[in-house]
Amino acid sequence: MAIELPKGTLITQLDSLVSWCRKNSLWPMPFATACCGIELMATGASTHDLARFGAEVFRFSPRQCDLMIVAGRVVMKMMPVLQRVWLQMHEPKWCIAMGACASTGGVFDTYSVVQGIDRFIPVDVYVPGCPPRPEQLLQAIIDLQEKIQREGTTWCREFSLPERQKLPRALREEV
Amino acid sequence: MVLVFPVVGRRAFSDRWRVMEPVLPLFLLVLCGVGLGLVLLVLGQIVNPRRSSRVKRMPYESGVDPFHDARRHVDVRFYLLAIAFLVFDVELLFLYPWAVASGPAPAHVPAAAVVASSTVETDSAPSKVADPSPTTTGARNVAPGIDAAVAAGTVESRHFVFGGTMVFVGLLALGLVYDWRKGVFQWR
Numbered sequence: 001m002a003i004e005l006p007k008g009t010l011i012t013q014l015d016s017l018v019s020w021c022r023k024n025s026l027w028p029m030p031f032a033t034a035c036c037g038i039e040l041m042a043t044g045a046s047t048h049d050l051a052r053f054g055a056e057v058f059r060f061s062p063r064q065c066d067l068m069i070v071a072g073r074v075v076m077k078m079m080p081v082l083q084r085v086w087l088q089m090h091e092p093k094w095c096i097a098m099g100a101c102a103s104t105g106g107v108f109d110t111y112s113v114v115q116g117i118d119r120f121i122p123v124d125v126y127v128p129g130c131p132p133r134p135e136q137l138l139q140a141i142i143d144l145q146e147k148i149q150r151e152g153t154t155w156c157r158e159f160s161l162p163e164r165q166k167l168p169r170a171l172r173e174e175v
Numbered sequence: 176m177v178l179v180f181p182v183v184g185r186r187a188f189s190d191r192w193r194v195m196e197p198v199l200p201l202f203l204l205v206l207c208g209v210g211l212g213l214v215l216l217v218l219g220q221i222v223n224p225r226r227s228s229r230v231k232r233m234p235y236e237s238g239v240d241p242f243h244d245a246r247r248h249v250d251v252r253f254y255l256l257a258i259a260f261l262v263f264d265v266e267l268l269f270l271y272p273w274a275v276a277s278g279p280a281p282a283h284v285p286a287a288a289v290v291a292s293s294t295v296e297t298d299s300a301p302s303k304v305a306d307p308s309p310t311t312t313g314a315r316n317v318a319p320g321i322d323a324a325v326a327a328g329t330v331e332s333r334h335f336v337f338g339g340t341m342v343f344v345g346l347l348a349l350g351l352v353y354d355w356r357k358g359v360f361q362w363r
C-alpha cells in the first residue's frame with residue numbers, strides 16, 4: 001500500500017503536520033503605532049480572547065515571533081525600524097496589515113506617511129477598517145491560518161520562491 | 176505513561192525499590208518534563224529552516240542602531256555602595272525574625288489553637304504521645320516566640336536576646352560610621 005503511493009506523499013503529510021502546528025501557535029509581534037493598537041489589545045483581552053486561536057502570546061522581541069501585526073499608520077521615519085524588525089524575525093513569518101492606514105495610508109494622504117506597508121514588507125492579510133473591530137482581526141487570523149495550512153512547507157520553501165522574491169514590492173530577504 | 180506506571184510500580188519492582196514507590200510519580204514527572212523539553216529541542220533543531228543574515232544577527236534594540244556594547248564599564252565606586260547596601264540588607268534579614276518573635280502574642284489566636292497545633296504535632300509522631308515536652312505543657316498559653324522560649328527555658332531572658340541584637344546592630348553601625356568617615360558616601 002505504502003509503496004504504491006506516489007513519491008512525495010510523506011513529505012506533503014509532514015508539511016501538513018508542521019503547518020498545522022505552526023498555524024495554531026502564532027506568536028504575534030505587535031507593531032502598534034496608533035489607535036488600531038487599542039483594538040489589537042482588545043482582541044487579546046478576555047472578551048474576544050485571541051487565545052482561542054493560539055495566538056495570544058504577544059512577544060516584544062522579533063526572535064520569538066512569527067506573526068507581525070502592523071496596527072496603525074507608519075510614517076517614513078518609522079519605516080526603517082519596521083523593516084529591520086521584520087528582517088530580524090525568523091522564518092516562518094507572516095504579516096497582517098491591520099487597518100486602513102497600515103494597508104493603504106488611510107486618510108493620511110501625505111508625503112510623510114507610508115501609503116501602505118506592502119511597499120516595503122510583504123503582507124499576507126489586509127484588514128480593512130478604521131479601526132477594524134476585533135472580530136475582523138480574528139477573521140484575518142483565521143484566514144492566515146488557512147493560508148498557512150494551504151501553502152506552508154516544513155523548510156519554509158515558500159519564503160524563498162522566485163515569484164515571491166520577484167514581487168515588485170516585496171523586500172528581498174538577503175540583506 | 177498511564178499504562179507504564181502500574182506495571183512498573185506494582186509488579187516488576189523488587190522490595191528494595193518498593194520503598195521508592197511514593198516518590199515514583201515525582202520521578203516520572205521529572206522524567207517527562209526533562210524528556211519533553213529535550214524532544215522539543217531536538218525536534219526544533221530538525222524541523223527548522225536556518226536563514227541567517229547580518230540584520231538577524233545584530234542585537235535587537237527595538238529596531239534602531241545599537242549605540243554601545245552591552246558589557247560596558249561600570250564605575251568602581253558603585254562597588255563600595257553595593258557592599259554597604261548588602262551589609263544592611265543582610266542585617267535587615269536577621270532583624271525581621273527577631274522583630275516578629277519578640278512581639279506580643281497575637282490577640283486573635285486563641286490558646287486552644289496553640290494546643291490543637293501541638294496535638295497535631297504529637298499525632299504525626301505516635302511514639303511521643305505520652306512525652307510531655309515543655310513547649311506543649313509549660314508554654315501552652317503563650318504564643319511561639321521569645322516569650323515561649325523563655326518559658327521553656329531555652330533562653331535566659333528577653334533582655335538577653337535584646338542585648339544580643341543590639342550588639343549586632345551596633346557592630347554594623349560602627350561599620351557605617353567607618354564608611355562615612357572614609358568618605359564612601361561622597362561621590363568624588
